Amino acid sequence: LKSNGTLTVYTAATLILATLAVHAPEAADPPPVKKDRYGKPKPSKPKPCKLKAREKRRLKELVEFLVECQVKPDGGWRYPENPVDSVEAKTDLSNTQYAILALDAAARCGFHAPDELWLRVVEHLLREQEEEGLEVPILIPNDAWEEGMSEEERFVEVGETEARGWGYLPGHVELPTGSMTCAGVTCLAVAKERLWARKKLEPKLAARIDRGLLNGLAWLQDHFMVEDNPEPPSQWHYYYLYGLERTGAKTGIRWIGRNDWYREGALHLLEAQTKEGGWKEAAASGKPADSTESAITQTCFALLFLQRATQKPPIPLAPPVLTPR
Numbered sequence: 001l002k003s004n005g006t007l008t009v010y011t012a013a014t015l016i017l018a019t020l021a022v023h024a025p026e027a028a029d030p031p032p033v034k035k036d037r038y039g040k041p042k043p044s045k046p047k048p049c050k051l052k053a054r055e056k057r058r059l060k061e062l063v064e065f066l067v068e069c070q071v072k073p074d075g076g077w078r079y080p081e082n083p084v085d086s087v088e089a090k091t092d093l094s095n096t097q098y099a100i101l102a103l104d105a106a107a108r109c110g111f112h113a114p115d116e117l118w119l120r121v122v123e124h125l126l127r128e129q130e131e132e133g134l135e136v137p138i139l140i141p142n143d144a145w146e147e148g149m150s151e152e153e154r155f156v157e158v159g160e161t162e163a164r165g166w167g168y169l170p171g172h173v174e175l176p177t178g179s180m181t182c183a184g185v186t187c188l189a190v191a192k193e194r195l196w197a198r199k200k201l202e203p204k205l206a207a208r209i210d211r212g213l214l215n216g217l218a219w220l221q222d223h224f225m226v227e228d229n230p231e232p233p234s235q236w237h238y239y240y241l242y243g244l245e246r247t248g249a250k251t252g253i254r255w256i257g258r259n260d261w262y263r264e265g266a267l268h269l270l271e272a273q274t275k276e277g278g279w280k281e282a283a284a285s286g287k288p289a290d291s292t293e294s295a296i297t298q299t300c301f302a303l304l305f306l307q308r309a310t311q312k313p314p315i316p317l318a319p320p321v322l323t324p325r
Contacts, residue, residue: 002065009069009077009095012062013102019059020105024049033314041315043197049109063111066099070117075124076170089169093128096121097183101246104190105311107197115200121191122205125184126212130164130176136218138321139257155258158321164212165219177231178223182243185216189250189317196315210319213251217322220247221257226268228287235288238279238301241265249310251318262308269302 001007033041051059069077076091077099100121103113139155165176166184192209195201223230229240248254248261255261272279279302282293303309316323 002061007065008080009066009099012065012069013098016059016062016066016102016106019055020049020109023051023055024109043199044314046108046110051109059106059109059111063103063106063113066103067113067117069099070120073120074170075120075122076128087169091124091170092168093166093180093183093187094168096124097187097243100187100190104194107194108311112198113194115195115198118191118194118198119200121187122195122209125166125188125191126208128170128172129166129184129212129216130172130219133162133164133215133219134222135160136163136222138214138218139221139255140322141255151258155255161218162215163218163222164215165223166216175232176219177236177240178220178225178229179231179236179240179243181216181219181223182240182247185213185220186243186246186250188212188216189247189313192317193250193313193315213317214319214321217247217251217253217256217319220244221259224256224259224261226261226265235282235290236293237282237287238293238298238305241269241305242301245305245308246310249308249312251322252312252316253318253322265305269306273302 001011033044036042066077069080071078071091074090076093076096078089078091078095079086103117107113137157138159138161140158142154142156145154165181167174167176168180188209192201192206192213195205226241226244228234229237231240244261244265248256253261269279274280278295278299281295281298282289284295
């Protein structure tokens with residue numbers, strides 16, 4: 001693919017993810033986190049992955065390709081050479097999230113991208129998040145809640161924050177969507193973890209990341225649904241659900257506002273499963289759909305959600321106000 005010029009960000013990223021899923025499944029379990037003398041978690045060395053020499057060479061080349069493809073100094077990713085059939089833009093958040101997911105997976109096997117790449121990622125994501133949003137309550141589970149108490153008592157309000165999401169293209173030219181806000185939150189959480197693992201997460205930067213995460217989760221709380229992708233016009237439903245799974249896994253949260261995101265998403269998917277065992281192509285529902293939303297891709301996204309396939313971080317990545325005490 002690289003030799004004939006057809007290697008793209010999506011292809012390189014999914015090749016990395018597939019290679020590690022097939023040839024290094026043990027990489028899914030992060031090494032145990034040790035604590036320093038003050039009780040704070042400290043980074044561990046990546047767990048060695050059992051890979052053949054061929055797989056190691058492939059991963060190294062693919063990681064180098066993704067590093068080269070990062071748009072500098074912007075910090076995001078786009079289709080190489082911006083194909084004719086794509087909208088003219090320097091970056092887009094979909095390509096960006098797949099590059100980040102792949103580089104994160106590769107880093108857990110010791111194939112590290114430069115620290116500067118992750119710093120550019122953070123600045124890109126914070127810059128492309130909505131500049132302002134409506135104030136919404138910050139809800140956390142009530143530790144005193146018991147069976148028999150009302151659902152209203154199940155959560156407590158601990159303040160307010162802005163609901164600020166992400167759109168597909170840079171420059172705030174489009175309204176935020178559920179799928180892209182999930183991507184923004186997930187990518188911020190991944191960058192936070194990578195910088196922490198490399199001992200490059202300065203307190204001021206961590207605080208800026210946490211504000212972006214909290215505001216992104218507030219947007220998802222304010223627009224939460226599993227029946228569709230909250231965006232105008234409605235599209236990319238199962239892509240959004242898999243994004244929701246990544247958001248929950250990477251931040252470590254069970255609740256988005258008052259919503260048990262996994263339970264609600266799983267019930268919706270189980271009800272939508274066909275008698276043949278899969279899920280229909282998006283166009284079969286009569287909604288606007290892209291040609292890539294086939295029965296195969298829909299089924300893959302559904303299974304990834306149900307399996308809770310995303311690697312969990314070794315430390316809590318949710319903003320401190322949401323992190324379990």
